[in-house]
Amino acid sequence: MTPPLRRTRCVWCTSAIAAFLLALGHPPAMALQDPTRPPDFRTAPADVATQQTFSLASIMIGKHRRTAVINGEPRREGQRFDGVRLQRIYPDRVEILDQGRMRVIRLEALPQVRGTQ
Structure with missing residues (x-):
């Protein structure tokens, strides 16, 4: 092979590889990481509403x-x-219906009082 033919074949192979890679499409975009976020930080799903807290003091x-x-x-x-x-x-x-879900609230524990000996 003569040197000009070798150069032509090299250019053709390079352009074929580049065309193949372009045909595959772009790689998926990666989300940028916040450098100030703690390593174990997870965001709560936006569609989940926070549950209310209820305190059951007594039942009559x-x-x-x-x-x-x-x-x-x-x-x-x-x-x-x-x-x-x-x-x-x-x-x-007690049982309450909260956003279509049944929740059970139990009586709060009473403080234990010790008798004198």
Whole structure:
């Protein structure tokens, strides 16, 4: 082979490889990393709403009425408040319907008081 022919073949191979790589498309774009973010940081999904916290202080059950004190306010079965519905009151817990999901709230533990000896 003469040197001009070798150069032509090299240029042709290089352009064929470049055309093949362009035909494959661009590689997927990589997201830039925030250098100030902690290494184990994960963002919460945007579509998940944060759950409200409720505090169940006491439950009163009578013949004709059931009442639960939730977040310091007396509530009855079937009552709606803060975007939730109080479904059922039991002696030790209540069930509320929160964003289509049933949640159970239990009575808070009472502080233990020691007797004197």
